[in-house]
Amino acid sequence: MSGYMSGILSILAINIIFAYGIFLAVATGQLNLGGAGFQAVGAYAAAYLTATFGLSVPLTLLFGVVLAGLVGVAIAFPILRTKGVYLVLATFAFAEVITGAILNSEELGGAMGISVPAYVDWYVPVIMAVCVIGFVFYVMSTRFGLAMRAIHDDEQVSDLMGVSIRGVKVVAFGIGAALAGLSGGLYAVSYSYVEVQSFNALLSIYVLLYVLLGGTQTAWGPLVGATFFTILPEVLRDALPALKTAVVGLFGDADNVAPPDESWRFVILGLMTILMMVIRPEGLVTRTMVENLQFWKKGATSARREVTEG
Protein backbone atom coordinates (compact mmCIF):
# COMPACT_ATOMS: atom_id res chain seq x y z
CA MET A 1 0.00 0.00 0.00
CA SER A 2 1.34 3.42 -0.93
CA GLY A 3 2.31 5.94 1.73
CA TYR A 4 -0.38 8.30 0.50
CA MET A 5 -3.17 5.72 0.88
CA SER A 6 -2.02 4.58 4.31
CA GLY A 7 -1.79 8.22 5.42
CA ILE A 8 -5.37 8.81 4.33
CA LEU A 9 -6.56 5.64 6.05
CA SER A 10 -4.89 6.68 9.32
CA ILE A 11 -6.38 10.17 9.32
CA LEU A 12 -9.75 8.77 8.26
CA ALA A 13 -9.76 6.32 11.17
CA ILE A 14 -8.65 9.07 13.58
CA ASN A 15 -11.35 11.43 12.32
CA ILE A 16 -14.03 8.75 12.66
CA ILE A 17 -13.05 8.04 16.28
CA PHE A 18 -12.92 11.78 16.99
CA ALA A 19 -16.35 12.29 15.39
CA TYR A 20 -17.85 9.51 17.53
CA GLY A 21 -16.43 11.22 20.61
CA ILE A 22 -18.26 14.42 19.76
CA PHE A 23 -21.32 12.48 18.60
CA LEU A 24 -21.90 10.96 22.04
CA ALA A 25 -22.17 14.46 23.51
CA VAL A 26 -24.29 15.83 20.66
CA ALA A 27 -26.57 12.77 20.74
CA THR A 28 -27.66 13.87 24.21
CA GLY A 29 -28.34 17.37 22.96
CA GLN A 30 -25.07 18.97 24.09
CA LEU A 31 -23.09 20.74 21.40
CA ASN A 32 -19.45 20.09 22.22
CA LEU A 33 -17.32 22.72 20.50
CA GLY A 34 -14.27 21.77 22.55
CA GLY A 35 -13.24 18.65 20.66
CA ALA A 36 -9.73 19.93 19.99
CA GLY A 37 -9.15 20.32 23.73
CA PHE A 38 -9.96 16.68 24.50
CA GLN A 39 -7.97 15.49 21.51
CA ALA A 40 -5.02 17.57 22.70
CA VAL A 41 -5.22 15.98 26.16
CA GLY A 42 -5.05 12.49 24.65
CA ALA A 43 -2.34 13.40 22.17
CA TYR A 44 -0.10 15.13 24.69
CA ALA A 45 -0.60 12.38 27.29
CA ALA A 46 0.52 9.77 24.76
CA ALA A 47 3.37 11.91 23.44
CA TYR A 48 4.67 12.93 26.86
CA LEU A 49 4.56 9.44 28.37
CA THR A 50 6.28 7.92 25.36
CA ALA A 51 8.93 10.60 25.09
CA THR A 52 9.71 10.92 28.82
CA PHE A 53 9.09 7.51 30.34
CA GLY A 54 9.39 5.37 27.23
CA LEU A 55 6.12 3.57 27.89
CA SER A 56 4.83 1.22 25.19
CA VAL A 57 2.22 2.41 22.72
CA PRO A 58 -0.83 0.49 24.07
CA LEU A 59 -0.09 1.74 27.58
CA THR A 60 0.25 5.39 26.52
CA LEU A 61 -2.94 5.18 24.47
CA LEU A 62 -4.73 3.76 27.51
CA PHE A 63 -3.40 6.59 29.68
CA GLY A 64 -4.52 9.14 27.07
CA VAL A 65 -8.02 7.68 26.97
CA VAL A 66 -8.38 7.51 30.75
CA LEU A 67 -6.97 11.01 31.27
CA ALA A 68 -9.19 12.58 28.59
CA GLY A 69 -12.19 10.71 29.99
CA LEU A 70 -11.48 11.90 33.53
CA VAL A 71 -10.99 15.47 32.35
CA GLY A 72 -14.25 15.14 30.43
CA VAL A 73 -16.20 13.94 33.48
CA ALA A 74 -14.55 16.53 35.73
CA ILE A 75 -15.44 19.36 33.36
CA ALA A 76 -18.87 17.89 32.55
CA PHE A 77 -20.24 18.37 36.07
CA PRO A 78 -19.91 22.15 36.18
CA ILE A 79 -20.29 22.74 32.44
CA LEU A 80 -23.46 20.71 32.03
CA ARG A 81 -25.32 23.05 34.35
CA THR A 82 -25.22 25.37 31.38
CA LYS A 83 -27.32 24.93 28.27
CA GLY A 84 -27.56 26.00 24.66
CA VAL A 85 -25.31 28.91 23.80
CA TYR A 86 -23.68 28.83 27.24
CA LEU A 87 -22.64 25.20 26.79
CA VAL A 88 -21.19 25.90 23.34
CA LEU A 89 -19.19 28.79 24.77
CA ALA A 90 -18.05 26.83 27.82
CA THR A 91 -16.74 23.88 25.79
CA PHE A 92 -15.08 26.27 23.35
CA ALA A 93 -13.44 28.13 26.23
CA PHE A 94 -12.31 24.83 27.75
CA ALA A 95 -10.45 23.89 24.55
CA GLU A 96 -8.79 27.31 24.41
CA VAL A 97 -7.67 27.05 28.04
CA ILE A 98 -6.20 23.57 27.46
CA THR A 99 -4.28 24.56 24.34
CA GLY A 100 -3.21 27.85 25.93
CA ALA A 101 -1.90 25.98 28.98
CA ILE A 102 0.04 23.54 26.78
CA LEU A 103 1.48 26.45 24.80
CA ASN A 104 2.81 27.97 28.02
CA SER A 105 4.16 24.74 29.46
CA GLU A 106 7.91 24.23 29.17
CA GLU A 107 7.50 20.60 30.16
CA LEU A 108 5.22 19.89 27.20
CA GLY A 109 7.44 21.63 24.68
CA GLY A 110 5.40 24.83 24.38
CA ALA A 111 5.13 26.06 20.80
CA MET A 112 7.85 23.64 19.70
CA GLY A 113 5.77 20.52 20.17
CA ILE A 114 7.00 17.07 21.18
CA SER A 115 8.40 14.45 18.86
CA VAL A 116 7.15 11.00 19.75
CA PRO A 117 9.67 8.13 19.63
CA ALA A 118 6.99 5.63 18.58
CA TYR A 119 5.19 4.84 15.39
CA VAL A 120 2.19 2.72 14.47
CA ASP A 121 1.16 1.71 10.99
CA TRP A 122 -2.18 2.55 9.44
CA TYR A 123 -3.91 -0.65 10.50
CA VAL A 124 -3.76 0.21 14.22
CA PRO A 125 -6.03 3.30 13.94
CA VAL A 126 -8.24 1.42 11.48
CA ILE A 127 -8.74 -1.52 13.85
CA MET A 128 -9.39 0.88 16.72
CA ALA A 129 -11.92 2.77 14.59
CA VAL A 130 -13.77 -0.47 13.79
CA CYS A 131 -13.88 -1.27 17.52
CA VAL A 132 -15.14 2.24 18.34
CA ILE A 133 -17.85 2.02 15.67
CA GLY A 134 -18.99 -1.32 17.07
CA PHE A 135 -18.90 0.06 20.61
CA VAL A 136 -21.00 3.14 19.80
CA PHE A 137 -23.54 1.07 17.85
CA TYR A 138 -23.76 -1.25 20.83
CA VAL A 139 -24.17 1.66 23.27
CA MET A 140 -26.93 3.17 21.15
CA SER A 141 -28.78 -0.16 21.17
CA THR A 142 -28.78 -0.46 24.96
CA ARG A 143 -31.15 1.07 27.45
CA PHE A 144 -28.57 3.80 28.04
CA GLY A 145 -28.62 4.61 24.31
CA LEU A 146 -32.38 4.81 24.44
CA ALA A 147 -32.11 7.29 27.32
CA MET A 148 -29.62 9.36 25.26
CA ARG A 149 -32.02 9.37 22.35
CA ALA A 150 -34.91 10.37 24.59
CA ILE A 151 -32.92 13.30 26.03
CA HIS A 152 -31.92 14.37 22.53
CA ASP A 153 -35.53 14.42 21.40
CA ASP A 154 -37.15 15.95 24.47
CA GLU A 155 -35.35 16.61 27.71
CA GLN A 156 -38.32 17.60 29.83
CA VAL A 157 -40.43 14.60 28.94
CA SER A 158 -37.47 12.24 29.54
CA ASP A 159 -37.04 13.84 32.95
CA LEU A 160 -40.71 13.24 33.73
CA MET A 161 -40.37 9.63 32.62
CA GLY A 162 -37.66 9.09 35.20
CA VAL A 163 -34.50 9.30 33.08
CA SER A 164 -31.58 10.68 35.08
CA ILE A 165 -30.77 13.57 32.76
CA ARG A 166 -27.65 14.71 34.56
CA GLY A 167 -26.24 11.19 34.90
CA VAL A 168 -26.77 10.23 31.27
CA LYS A 169 -25.35 13.53 30.05
CA VAL A 170 -22.23 13.34 32.20
CA VAL A 171 -21.51 9.72 31.26
CA ALA A 172 -22.10 10.38 27.54
CA PHE A 173 -19.90 13.49 27.66
CA GLY A 174 -17.19 11.60 29.56
CA ILE A 175 -17.13 8.61 27.18
CA GLY A 176 -17.11 11.06 24.28
CA ALA A 177 -14.13 12.89 25.78
CA ALA A 178 -12.34 9.55 26.24
CA LEU A 179 -12.90 8.70 22.56
CA ALA A 180 -11.63 12.13 21.51
CA GLY A 181 -8.60 11.43 23.71
CA LEU A 182 -8.09 8.08 21.97
CA SER A 183 -8.15 9.82 18.59
CA GLY A 184 -5.54 12.26 19.92
CA GLY A 185 -3.31 9.45 21.16
CA LEU A 186 -3.53 7.69 17.82
CA TYR A 187 -2.74 10.96 16.09
CA ALA A 188 0.40 11.34 18.22
CA VAL A 189 1.71 7.86 17.50
CA SER A 190 0.69 7.87 13.81
CA TYR A 191 2.46 11.13 13.02
CA SER A 192 5.24 10.74 15.64
CA TYR A 193 4.94 14.44 16.38
CA VAL A 194 2.46 16.70 18.15
CA GLU A 195 2.31 20.48 18.19
CA VAL A 196 -0.36 22.47 19.94
CA GLN A 197 -1.10 24.63 16.89
CA SER A 198 -2.77 21.68 15.18
CA PHE A 199 -5.39 21.49 17.96
CA ASN A 200 -6.92 24.86 17.11
CA ALA A 201 -10.47 26.16 17.17
CA LEU A 202 -10.99 25.24 13.50
CA LEU A 203 -10.43 21.56 14.34
CA SER A 204 -13.23 21.69 16.92
CA ILE A 205 -15.45 23.35 14.32
CA TYR A 206 -14.66 20.79 11.62
CA VAL A 207 -15.39 17.79 13.79
CA LEU A 208 -18.66 19.25 15.02
CA LEU A 209 -19.62 19.89 11.40
CA TYR A 210 -18.80 16.27 10.46
CA VAL A 211 -21.18 15.07 13.16
CA LEU A 212 -24.01 17.51 12.52
CA LEU A 213 -23.89 17.16 8.73
CA GLY A 214 -23.71 13.39 9.01
CA GLY A 215 -26.75 13.40 11.28
CA THR A 216 -27.14 12.99 15.02
CA GLN A 217 -30.21 10.78 15.11
CA THR A 218 -28.42 7.47 14.48
CA ALA A 219 -24.92 6.14 15.02
CA TRP A 220 -24.45 6.06 11.23
CA GLY A 221 -24.25 9.86 11.06
CA PRO A 222 -20.69 10.47 12.33
CA LEU A 223 -19.35 7.59 10.24
CA VAL A 224 -20.88 9.00 7.06
CA GLY A 225 -20.01 12.62 7.94
CA ALA A 226 -16.39 11.99 8.93
CA THR A 227 -15.74 9.68 5.98
CA PHE A 228 -17.32 12.04 3.48
CA PHE A 229 -15.51 15.14 4.70
CA THR A 230 -12.16 13.41 5.08
CA ILE A 231 -12.29 11.88 1.61
CA LEU A 232 -13.79 14.97 -0.05
CA PRO A 233 -10.68 17.19 0.24
CA GLU A 234 -8.57 14.36 -1.16
CA VAL A 235 -10.92 13.94 -4.12
CA LEU A 236 -11.02 17.70 -4.63
CA ARG A 237 -7.23 17.81 -4.55
CA ASP A 238 -7.33 16.09 -7.94
CA ALA A 239 -10.70 17.29 -9.20
CA LEU A 240 -10.29 21.02 -8.56
CA PRO A 241 -7.24 21.61 -10.80
CA ALA A 242 -8.91 19.52 -13.52
CA LEU A 243 -12.08 21.58 -13.21
CA LYS A 244 -10.16 24.85 -13.28
CA THR A 245 -8.21 23.77 -16.35
CA ALA A 246 -11.44 22.78 -18.07
CA VAL A 247 -13.14 26.08 -17.30
CA VAL A 248 -10.16 28.16 -18.33
CA GLY A 249 -9.81 25.88 -21.39
CA LEU A 250 -13.21 27.08 -22.59
CA PHE A 251 -11.61 30.47 -23.05
CA GLY A 252 -8.66 28.90 -24.84
CA ASP A 253 -5.85 29.45 -22.35
CA ALA A 254 -5.51 26.05 -20.71
CA ASP A 255 -1.72 25.82 -20.76
CA ASN A 256 -0.68 28.37 -18.18
CA VAL A 257 -3.15 27.83 -15.33
CA ALA A 258 -1.88 28.02 -11.79
CA PRO A 259 -3.34 25.26 -9.58
CA PRO A 260 -6.17 26.62 -7.42
CA ASP A 261 -5.61 27.64 -3.85
CA GLU A 262 -5.94 25.01 -1.08
CA SER A 263 -8.53 27.29 0.51
CA TRP A 264 -11.12 26.36 -2.10
CA ARG A 265 -11.65 23.06 -0.36
CA PHE A 266 -12.71 24.84 2.81
CA VAL A 267 -14.93 27.21 0.83
CA ILE A 268 -16.70 24.13 -0.56
CA LEU A 269 -17.03 22.59 2.92
CA GLY A 270 -18.52 25.87 4.18
CA LEU A 271 -20.95 26.17 1.27
CA MET A 272 -22.08 22.58 1.76
CA THR A 273 -22.67 23.31 5.44
CA ILE A 274 -24.83 26.34 4.66
CA LEU A 275 -26.84 24.51 1.98
CA MET A 276 -27.25 21.44 4.16
CA MET A 277 -28.69 23.51 7.01
CA VAL A 278 -31.25 24.95 4.61
CA ILE A 279 -32.20 21.71 2.86
CA ARG A 280 -31.72 19.02 5.49
CA PRO A 281 -30.82 20.47 8.91
CA GLU A 282 -31.26 17.12 10.67
CA GLY A 283 -28.19 15.77 8.84
CA LEU A 284 -27.63 13.40 5.97
CA VAL A 285 -28.57 10.17 7.72
CA THR A 286 -31.85 10.22 9.63
CA ARG A 287 -33.65 7.61 11.64
CA THR A 288 -36.40 7.20 9.02
CA MET A 289 -33.82 6.75 6.30
CA VAL A 290 -32.05 3.96 8.21
CA GLU A 291 -35.36 2.25 8.90
CA ASN A 292 -36.36 2.45 5.26
CA LEU A 293 -33.04 0.93 4.22
CA GLN A 294 -33.61 -2.10 6.43
CA PHE A 295 -35.69 -3.76 3.74
CA TRP A 296 -35.31 -7.19 5.28
CA LYS A 297 -37.48 -5.99 8.15
CA LYS A 298 -39.98 -4.42 5.79
CA GLY A 299 -43.07 -5.64 7.63
CA ALA A 300 -41.90 -4.37 10.99
CA THR A 301 -40.79 -0.94 9.76
CA SER A 302 -43.92 -0.18 7.80
CA ALA A 303 -46.03 -1.06 10.81
CA ARG A 304 -43.90 1.20 12.99
CA ARG A 305 -44.17 4.03 10.51
CA GLU A 306 -47.91 3.76 10.50
CA VAL A 307 -47.87 4.23 14.23
CA THR A 308 -45.50 7.21 14.20
CA GLU A 309 -46.98 8.95 11.20
CA GLY A 310 -50.60 8.07 11.77
Place this chain on the structure above:
Amino acid sequence: MLLLQQIINSVMLGSVYVTVAVAFTLTIGILNFLNFTIPTLFMLTGMTGWAIAYWGLPMGLSGPLPWPVALVIGILVAVLASLVVERFTFRYLKTRYGDSTEHAIPLVSSLGFLLVLENLVQIGYGNDSQRFPGPDADLTLNIGGLFVRIPQLVSLLVTVAIVVGLTLLLKRSRIGRGLRAIAENPDAANILGVDTARVVPVVFMLTGLLCGLAGALFAVNYGEVSPFMGEDIGTKAIAGMVIGGLGSIWGAVLGGLVVGLLEMMTVHFFGADTVQVVVWGALLLTLIAYPQGLFGHNSIGKGKL
Protein backbone atom coordinates in the same frame (compact mmCIF):
# COMPACT_ATOMS: atom_id res chain seq x y z
CA MET B 1 2.02 56.84 36.82
CA LEU B 2 2.99 53.84 34.73
CA LEU B 3 0.00 51.96 36.08
CA LEU B 4 -2.31 54.88 35.23
CA GLN B 5 -0.88 54.94 31.70
CA GLN B 6 -1.52 51.20 31.43
CA ILE B 7 -5.12 51.67 32.51
CA ILE B 8 -5.61 54.38 29.88
CA ASN B 9 -4.11 52.07 27.25
CA SER B 10 -6.36 49.24 28.32
CA VAL B 11 -9.48 51.41 28.02
CA MET B 12 -8.42 52.30 24.48
CA LEU B 13 -7.77 48.65 23.67
CA GLY B 14 -11.06 47.66 25.29
CA SER B 15 -13.07 50.07 23.15
CA VAL B 16 -12.51 47.91 20.04
CA TYR B 17 -13.57 44.83 22.02
CA VAL B 18 -16.65 46.68 23.25
CA THR B 19 -17.99 47.34 19.76
CA VAL B 20 -17.62 43.71 18.68
CA ALA B 21 -18.94 42.44 22.03
CA VAL B 22 -22.05 44.61 21.56
CA ALA B 23 -22.56 43.01 18.13
CA PHE B 24 -22.38 39.54 19.70
CA THR B 25 -24.67 40.41 22.57
CA LEU B 26 -27.26 42.03 20.30
CA THR B 27 -27.69 38.87 18.21
CA ILE B 28 -27.77 36.64 21.26
CA GLY B 29 -30.13 38.86 23.20
CA ILE B 30 -32.67 39.26 20.42
CA LEU B 31 -32.38 36.06 18.39
CA ASN B 32 -30.68 33.69 20.87
CA PHE B 33 -28.07 33.09 18.18
CA LEU B 34 -24.31 32.93 18.69
CA ASN B 35 -23.19 34.47 15.39
CA PHE B 36 -19.76 33.16 14.47
CA THR B 37 -19.61 35.35 11.37
CA ILE B 38 -19.04 38.47 13.52
CA PRO B 39 -15.21 38.20 13.64
CA THR B 40 -15.27 37.49 9.91
CA LEU B 41 -17.31 40.62 9.15
CA PHE B 42 -14.81 42.62 11.22
CA MET B 43 -11.98 41.18 9.14
CA LEU B 44 -13.90 41.69 5.88
CA THR B 45 -14.10 45.45 6.43
CA GLY B 46 -10.41 45.70 7.21
CA MET B 47 -9.32 43.62 4.24
CA THR B 48 -11.66 45.10 1.62
CA GLY B 49 -10.84 48.56 2.95
CA TRP B 50 -7.15 47.83 2.51
CA ALA B 51 -7.66 46.32 -0.95
CA ILE B 52 -9.60 49.36 -2.18
CA ALA B 53 -7.16 51.82 -0.68
CA TYR B 54 -4.24 49.90 -2.14
CA TRP B 55 -5.50 48.60 -5.50
CA GLY B 56 -8.82 50.35 -6.07
CA LEU B 57 -12.23 48.91 -6.86
CA PRO B 58 -12.30 45.45 -8.46
CA MET B 59 -12.35 44.97 -12.24
CA GLY B 60 -10.51 48.24 -12.83
CA LEU B 61 -13.45 50.49 -11.94
CA SER B 62 -11.12 52.95 -10.24
CA GLY B 63 -7.60 53.42 -9.06
CA PRO B 64 -6.63 53.41 -5.37
CA LEU B 65 -9.15 55.43 -3.38
CA PRO B 66 -8.43 57.57 -0.30
CA TRP B 67 -8.57 55.51 2.90
CA PRO B 68 -11.75 57.03 4.43
CA VAL B 69 -13.72 56.22 1.25
CA ALA B 70 -12.22 52.74 1.18
CA LEU B 71 -13.25 52.12 4.77
CA VAL B 72 -16.82 53.30 4.14
CA ILE B 73 -17.04 50.85 1.22
CA GLY B 74 -15.56 48.19 3.51
CA ILE B 75 -18.29 48.83 6.08
CA LEU B 76 -20.96 48.59 3.36
CA VAL B 77 -19.49 45.25 2.27
CA ALA B 78 -19.77 43.99 5.87
CA VAL B 79 -23.42 45.12 6.10
CA LEU B 80 -24.27 43.41 2.78
CA ALA B 81 -22.46 40.22 3.81
CA SER B 82 -24.36 40.26 7.09
CA LEU B 83 -27.67 40.48 5.21
CA VAL B 84 -26.65 37.46 3.11
CA VAL B 85 -25.93 35.64 6.37
CA GLU B 86 -29.43 36.57 7.56
CA ARG B 87 -30.97 34.89 4.53
CA PHE B 88 -29.23 31.60 5.19
CA THR B 89 -29.28 31.52 8.97
CA PHE B 90 -32.83 32.69 9.56
CA ARG B 91 -35.05 33.29 6.59
CA TYR B 92 -34.79 29.96 4.83
CA LEU B 93 -34.52 27.88 7.97
CA LYS B 94 -37.68 26.36 9.26
CA THR B 95 -37.77 24.48 12.51
CA ARG B 96 -39.23 21.09 11.81
CA TYR B 97 -38.14 18.57 14.39
CA GLY B 98 -38.12 20.27 17.74
CA ASP B 99 -35.25 18.21 19.15
CA SER B 100 -32.70 19.62 21.50
CA THR B 101 -29.91 20.42 19.04
CA GLU B 102 -32.25 22.40 16.85
CA HIS B 103 -31.24 25.78 18.25
CA ALA B 104 -27.82 24.99 16.79
CA ILE B 105 -28.91 25.24 13.17
CA PRO B 106 -28.22 29.00 12.71
CA LEU B 107 -24.98 28.59 14.66
CA VAL B 108 -23.82 25.81 12.35
CA SER B 109 -24.73 27.89 9.29
CA SER B 110 -22.71 30.77 10.68
CA LEU B 111 -19.73 28.42 11.12
CA GLY B 112 -20.16 27.57 7.43
CA PHE B 113 -20.09 31.27 6.55
CA LEU B 114 -16.99 31.73 8.69
CA LEU B 115 -15.18 29.09 6.61
CA VAL B 116 -16.42 30.49 3.30
CA LEU B 117 -15.69 34.18 3.92
CA GLU B 118 -12.34 33.68 5.61
CA ASN B 119 -11.05 31.38 2.89
CA LEU B 120 -12.40 33.55 0.07
CA VAL B 121 -10.54 36.53 1.51
CA GLN B 122 -7.39 34.42 1.72
CA ILE B 123 -7.82 33.35 -1.90
CA GLY B 124 -8.41 36.93 -3.01
CA TYR B 125 -5.84 38.79 -0.93
CA GLY B 126 -3.35 36.20 0.29
CA ASN B 127 -2.42 35.13 3.82
CA ASP B 128 -0.08 37.98 4.74
CA SER B 129 -0.81 40.91 6.97
CA GLN B 130 -0.86 44.19 5.10
CA ARG B 131 0.00 47.73 6.09
CA PHE B 132 -3.10 49.90 6.09
CA PRO B 133 -2.37 53.34 4.58
CA GLY B 134 -4.31 55.25 7.25
CA PRO B 135 -3.44 58.46 9.08
CA ASP B 136 -0.42 58.60 11.34
CA ALA B 137 -1.46 56.45 14.29
CA ASP B 138 1.18 57.99 16.52
CA LEU B 139 -0.35 61.44 16.82
CA THR B 140 -0.46 61.80 20.57
CA LEU B 141 -2.01 64.11 23.09
CA ASN B 142 0.01 64.75 26.21
CA ILE B 143 -2.20 65.36 29.24
CA GLY B 144 -0.10 65.98 32.31
CA GLY B 145 2.49 63.37 31.39
CA LEU B 146 -0.05 60.75 30.25
CA PHE B 147 -0.13 59.95 26.55
CA VAL B 148 -3.32 59.42 24.60
CA ARG B 149 -3.11 58.60 20.90
CA ILE B 150 -5.63 60.63 18.93
CA PRO B 151 -6.98 57.82 16.68
CA GLN B 152 -7.60 55.80 19.82
CA LEU B 153 -9.45 58.69 21.40
CA VAL B 154 -11.60 58.93 18.27
CA SER B 155 -12.31 55.18 18.51
CA LEU B 156 -13.38 55.54 22.10
CA LEU B 157 -15.73 58.41 21.25
CA VAL B 158 -17.20 56.49 18.29
CA THR B 159 -17.74 53.47 20.54
CA VAL B 160 -19.52 55.54 23.16
CA ALA B 161 -21.68 57.14 20.44
CA ILE B 162 -22.56 53.69 19.02
CA VAL B 163 -23.60 52.30 22.38
CA VAL B 164 -25.68 55.32 23.35
CA GLY B 165 -27.28 55.42 19.89
CA LEU B 166 -28.08 51.72 20.02
CA THR B 167 -29.64 52.00 23.48
CA LEU B 168 -31.82 54.90 22.31
CA LEU B 169 -32.81 52.98 19.17
CA LEU B 170 -33.88 49.98 21.23
CA LYS B 171 -35.65 52.01 23.92
CA ARG B 172 -37.40 54.69 21.90
CA SER B 173 -38.01 53.70 18.27
CA ARG B 174 -40.75 51.54 16.79
CA ILE B 175 -38.17 49.14 15.36
CA GLY B 176 -36.54 48.94 18.79
CA ARG B 177 -39.86 48.03 20.39
CA GLY B 178 -40.29 45.30 17.77
CA LEU B 179 -36.81 43.99 18.47
CA ARG B 180 -37.42 43.90 22.21
CA ALA B 181 -40.72 42.12 21.63
CA ILE B 182 -38.95 39.46 19.55
CA ALA B 183 -36.32 39.07 22.26
CA GLU B 184 -39.09 38.51 24.79
CA ASN B 185 -41.12 36.00 22.79
CA PRO B 186 -40.90 35.69 18.99
CA ASP B 187 -44.26 33.95 18.56
CA ALA B 188 -46.19 36.40 20.68
CA ALA B 189 -44.47 39.31 18.92
CA ASN B 190 -45.58 37.88 15.59
CA ILE B 191 -49.18 37.50 16.72
CA LEU B 192 -49.23 41.05 18.05
CA GLY B 193 -48.24 42.43 14.66
CA VAL B 194 -44.44 42.69 14.70
CA ASP B 195 -43.33 41.90 11.16
CA THR B 196 -40.54 39.45 11.96
CA ALA B 197 -39.40 39.20 8.35
CA ARG B 198 -38.73 42.96 8.31
CA VAL B 199 -37.40 43.42 11.82
CA VAL B 200 -34.93 40.51 11.97
CA PRO B 201 -32.78 41.85 9.08
CA VAL B 202 -32.33 45.04 11.12
CA VAL B 203 -30.42 43.02 13.72
CA PHE B 204 -28.10 41.76 11.01
CA MET B 205 -27.64 45.21 9.48
CA LEU B 206 -26.72 46.54 12.92
CA THR B 207 -24.35 43.60 13.38
CA GLY B 208 -22.66 44.32 10.06
CA LEU B 209 -22.46 48.03 10.86
CA LEU B 210 -20.95 47.47 14.31
CA CYS B 211 -18.40 44.96 13.02
CA GLY B 212 -17.59 47.18 10.07
CA LEU B 213 -17.02 50.22 12.29
CA ALA B 214 -14.89 48.17 14.67
CA GLY B 215 -12.86 46.81 11.75
CA ALA B 216 -12.36 50.31 10.32
CA LEU B 217 -11.29 51.69 13.70
CA PHE B 218 -8.91 48.77 14.15
CA ALA B 219 -7.36 49.32 10.72
CA VAL B 220 -6.81 53.02 11.44
CA ASN B 221 -5.48 52.42 14.96
CA TYR B 222 -3.09 49.60 14.31
CA GLY B 223 -2.24 50.43 10.68
CA GLU B 224 -2.26 46.73 9.87
CA VAL B 225 -4.86 44.27 8.59
CA SER B 226 -4.76 40.53 7.92
CA PRO B 227 -7.20 37.72 7.07
CA PHE B 228 -6.77 36.49 10.64
CA MET B 229 -7.33 39.76 12.48
CA GLY B 230 -10.86 38.71 13.47
CA GLU B 231 -9.89 35.64 15.45
CA ASP B 232 -8.16 37.37 18.33
CA ILE B 233 -10.73 40.18 18.55
CA GLY B 234 -13.61 37.70 18.32
CA THR B 235 -12.13 35.77 21.23
CA LYS B 236 -11.78 38.81 23.45
CA ALA B 237 -15.21 40.13 22.48
CA ILE B 238 -16.91 36.82 23.34
CA ALA B 239 -15.11 36.83 26.67
CA GLY B 240 -16.24 40.41 27.28
CA MET B 241 -19.83 39.56 26.41
CA VAL B 242 -19.89 36.54 28.73
CA ILE B 243 -18.31 38.43 31.62
CA GLY B 244 -20.84 41.24 31.18
CA GLY B 245 -23.77 38.84 30.82
CA LEU B 246 -25.24 37.52 27.58
CA GLY B 247 -27.76 39.81 25.95
CA SER B 248 -26.98 42.93 27.94
CA ILE B 249 -25.56 45.88 26.00
CA TRP B 250 -24.14 47.72 29.00
CA GLY B 251 -22.82 44.41 30.25
CA ALA B 252 -20.94 43.98 26.97
CA VAL B 253 -19.51 47.49 27.34
CA LEU B 254 -18.26 46.79 30.83
CA GLY B 255 -17.11 43.28 29.92
CA GLY B 256 -15.14 44.54 26.91
CA LEU B 257 -13.38 47.08 29.13
CA VAL B 258 -12.70 44.44 31.79
CA VAL B 259 -11.14 42.17 29.17
CA GLY B 260 -8.99 45.04 27.89
CA LEU B 261 -7.82 45.70 31.44
CA LEU B 262 -7.27 41.99 32.11
CA GLU B 263 -5.18 41.71 28.95
CA MET B 264 -3.04 44.75 29.76
CA MET B 265 -2.43 43.55 33.31
CA THR B 266 -1.60 40.01 32.17
CA VAL B 267 0.90 41.31 29.63
CA HIS B 268 2.32 43.66 32.25
CA PHE B 269 2.78 41.02 34.94
CA PHE B 270 3.08 37.65 33.18
CA GLY B 271 3.98 38.32 29.55
CA ALA B 272 2.02 38.13 26.31
CA ASP B 273 1.87 34.34 25.99
CA THR B 274 -0.46 33.82 28.92
CA VAL B 275 -3.20 36.19 27.68
CA GLN B 276 -5.15 33.39 25.98
CA VAL B 277 -5.26 31.26 29.13
CA VAL B 278 -6.23 34.16 31.38
CA VAL B 279 -9.00 35.53 29.12
CA TRP B 280 -10.56 32.15 28.31
CA GLY B 281 -10.09 31.00 31.90
CA ALA B 282 -11.99 34.07 33.11
CA LEU B 283 -14.73 33.25 30.61
CA LEU B 284 -14.95 29.62 31.71
CA LEU B 285 -15.03 30.55 35.39
CA THR B 286 -17.74 33.14 34.77
CA LEU B 287 -19.83 30.60 32.87
CA ILE B 288 -19.49 27.98 35.57
CA ALA B 289 -19.72 30.08 38.70
CA TYR B 290 -21.80 33.07 37.63
CA PRO B 291 -23.46 32.26 34.30
CA GLN B 292 -25.68 35.35 34.25
CA GLY B 293 -22.57 37.53 34.15
CA LEU B 294 -22.42 40.96 35.74
CA PHE B 295 -25.50 42.43 34.08
CA GLY B 296 -27.38 39.66 32.28
CA HIS B 297 -30.23 37.51 33.41
CA ASN B 298 -30.11 33.79 33.72
CA SER B 299 -32.25 32.91 30.75
CA ILE B 300 -31.82 34.24 27.27
CA GLY B 301 -34.40 36.43 25.60
CA LYS B 302 -36.23 37.65 28.67
CA GLY B 303 -36.30 41.38 28.17
CA LYS B 304 -32.94 42.66 29.20
CA LEU B 305 -31.85 45.02 26.47
